[in-house]
Amino acid sequence: MSSHSDGSTKAIFYALGANGGIALAKFAASLLTGSGAMLAEAIHSLADCTNQIFLLIGLKEAKKPADQSHPMGYARVVYFWAMMVALLLFFVGGAFSVMEGIEHLKHPQAISNPWVALGVLGVSVLLEAFSLYGAMTEIRKIANGKSFMQWFRETRQSELMVVAGEDIAALAGLALAFLAVVMTVVTGNPLWDACGTIAVGVLLMIVAVMVIREVKAMVTGESAAPEVHAAIKQHIEAHPAVDSIRNMISMQWGEQVMIAVQAVMRPQPSDVALVDAINLIEAGIQAKWPQVRWCFFEPDHALSEGDEPQPAGIAKA
The missing domain is CATH 3.30.70.1350 (Cation efflux protein, cytoplasmic domain)
Known part of the structure; x- marks a missing residue:
């Protein structure tokens, strides 16, 4: 594959390593604290790990040589896996978080050990920032001076676009979850935690829709950049x-x-x-x-x- 693909693979491994550690820490913290926002973040990180595995499968399948059934090869299979990732992000990450938040609105419960949750969220921010830095480093190599949003709209590298979108959503989601836990501790009202869970879910669904829109254009058939x-x-x-x-x-x-x-x-x-x-x-x-x-x-x-x-x-x- 080209150096562009090598850069995408490197960014995916950065994200997989970061999200694997984050998911374990978040699940442990959600059990200790009972925080719905923390559980939503843990599910999101687990979904991200699955997403990165899907992208690696897609890059591997894209290397298959052309054959009689596929005379132009399998390179476009990466678009299928990118679409699968976007749908997983929407339903498992976003929709699950919204449903979990609604359930906590109906049956609010206090957060125990909130400092554990805040500590895990702080460490998660550092790991996600590392993953995003890796993705942005690869993007800058090929963006030719374009802004991130222009590159996002015009890129034909679905896998790198998905990783960057996931990392940005993850950092913003962590900020929302952190704020929700802090407000819950300060006010003593667990409804803040429920609202934070819903906000994280809505954010993930918005990012997923943006990714789906771009990948749909690639699946339909886009010109070169x-x-x-x-x-x-x-x-x-x-x-x-x-x-x-x-x-x-x-x-x-x-x-x-x-x-x-x-x-x-x-x-x-x-x-x-x-x-x-x-x-x-x-x-x-x-x-x-x-x-x-x-x-x-x-x-x-x-x-x-x-x-x-x-x-x-x-x-x-």
């Missing part, structure tokens, strides 16, 4: 054998990219020279952008008077 698409088009247009590009489409295929080009070619001495020029263009693209796994190039001639251009995305037979 806008800057990559534009750079490849510019590269082709700059070649001396190309007069103009009539149409170009690109599609992200997991870590790989497929492009199809319909270009008006300048006159060549022979058909062999035309083929050689096209091969040179394709070789140049794949040398500069190794992620371009497939390049389908259709040469065309300038339109004569009365001819109509082909519709976008439709190649001539």
